Amino acid sequence: MRQSTIGVWAGEEGPKDDGSSHLSIVARISFDYPSAAQWADVALGRRPGHIYSRNSNPTVNVFEEKVRCLEEAEAATSFASGMAAISNTLGALLRPGDRVVSITDTYGGTHRLFTEFLPQMGIAVELYDPNDEDSLVRAIARGCRLVYLESPTNPTLKIVDLQKLADAAHTVGALVVTDNTVATPINQNPLKLGSDLVVHSASKFLGGHGDALGGAIAGSTELVTRVFRYREINGAALDPFAAFLLARGIRTLELRVARQNENALAVARFLESHCAVDRVFYPGLESHPKHDTAAKQMRGFGGMLSFTIRDTASRGVTAFLDRLRLARKAASLGHVETMAGTPATTSHVECTAAQRAAMGIPDTLVRYSVGIENVADLIEDLQKALN
Numbered sequence: 001m002r003q004s005t006i007g008v009w010a011g012e013e014g015p016k017d018d019g020s021s022h023l024s025i026v027a028r029i030s031f032d033y034p035s036a037a038q039w040a041d042v043a044l045g046r047r048p049g050h051i052y053s054r055n056s057n058p059t060v061n062v063f064e065e066k067v068r069c070l071e072e073a074e075a076a077t078s079f080a081s082g083m084a085a086i087s088n089t090l091g092a093l094l095r096p097g098d099r100v101v102s103i104t105d106t107y108g109g110t111h112r113l114f115t116e117f118l119p120q121m122g123i124a125v126e127l128y129d130p131n132d133e134d135s136l137v138r139a140i141a142r143g144c145r146l147v148y149l150e151s152p153t154n155p156t157l158k159i160v161d162l163q164k165l166a167d168a169a170h171t172v173g174a175l176v177v178t179d180n181t182v183a184t185p186i187n188q189n190p191l192k193l194g195s196d197l198v199v200h201s202a203s204k205f206l207g208g209h210g211d212a213l214g215g216a217i218a219g220s221t222e223l224v225t226r227v228f229r230y231r232e233i234n235g236a237a238l239d240p241f242a243a244f245l246l247a248r249g250i251r252t253l254e255l256r257v258a259r260q261n262e263n264a265l266a267v268a269r270f271l272e273s274h275c276a277v278d279r280v281f282y283p284g285l286e287s288h289p290k291h292d293t294a295a296k297q298m299r300g301f302g303g304m305l306s307f308t309i310r311d312t313a314s315r316g317v318t319a320f321l322d323r324l325r326l327a328r329k330a331a332s333l334g335h336v337e338t339m340a341g342t343p344a345t346t347s348h349v350e351c352t353a354a355q356r357a358a359m360g361i362p363d364t365l366v367r368y369s370v371g372i373e374n375v376a377d378l379i380e381d382l383q384k385a386l387n
């Protein structure tokens with residue numbers, strides 16, 4: 001099946017166990033069986049089935065199957081949020097004394113895991129500028145347990161060459177984990193570019209409507225099972241109601257992302273031509289320093305972009321944001337409606353101003369997550385606010 005078909009049908013082929021035509025929310029903690037022997041068979045893994053929803057749940061399984069098929073993976077599992085997916089993956093795969101190599105520009109919450117919590121557990125983390133791939137390759141070659149990547153990055157849309165860094169990691173026997181939230185599986189499949197595990201915040205594009213938190217990972221059965229076994233005990237299970245909303249969102253993922261790709265490119269071109277705009281960060285623009293790498297590893301350039309306006313006083317940014325009508329001023333991205341904000345109050349609110357500056361994120365940057373609206377309306381709205 002192709003992606004738009006997967007979104008609609010994966011995990012939902014054939015009649016439902018409960019006779020309903022569409023996915024049900026199985027709001028149940030436990031599952032009962034007609035006999036103790038059948039219960040034991042399921043509990044001991046001799047027959048498929050569910051025992052307790054912290055471990056597995058039928059509604060949650062449908063969401064997982066959609067992610068698995070979209071990433072063309074052997075296995076997938078889910079979590080209560082994107083951060084739960086990331087922290088459980090790192091918690092399951094790392095041991096005291098391990099070394100992790102990553103980039104300075106990971107998602108703000110991930111950055112805090114790297115700078116605050118993993119070091120507390122005796123895990124050394126080295127972070128490099130994503131634009132300095134030579135330093136990254138040299139750091140990986142010195143030997144490490146895990147390489148953690150994100151491309152495009154949030155919020156400055158930096159691109160790393162996923163295949164090149166995965167090859168470097170595999171030379172030293174390291175695992176590669178890639179956060180694919182910003183790209184979405186519609187635009188990029190890191191597992192096909194050498195990554196061992198792909199991580200998603202389903203709260204963003206996958207769900208797409210800003211009404212459910214969730215996370216997922218996909219990869220080999222062996223690796224996904226290791227992380228799943230940790231999550232079962234750690235307890236960061238996805239709620240069936242959230243899984244229902246996320247599965248509903250995925251049914252239109254391909255349609256939404258195709259529109260968002262188109263809208264974002266048109267908005268980026270418009271912004272680049274406007275005299276009040278200083279810099280535009282979007283991998284689909286020829287002016288992006290890694291446009292060629294992006295074009296090689298992505299099928300579309302995604303729905304998120306960022307830019308700085310020429311008035312560098314932060315008052316200028318807030319005045320501009322207040323004049324936008326067709327953009328929710330709220331944290332998050334990847335939803336049907338356009339959202340705008342500054343990283344200081346959204347993706348990198350966990351970081352200090354000094355840390356943001358070190359990551360090359362000016363406090364005057366505007367992150368603009370493009371929705372599925374008519375792009376002419378968005379451009380008119382931007383034009384008015386900029387003028």
Ligand SMILES: *Cc1c(COP(=O)(O)O)cnc(C)c1O
Pocket residue numbers: 081082083084107109150154179181182200201202203204213214215
């Ligand atoms: C939002 C986000 C996360 C965290 O996801 P939550 O669902 O909010 O926990 C991780 N990575 C990226 C790139 C994100 O945008």
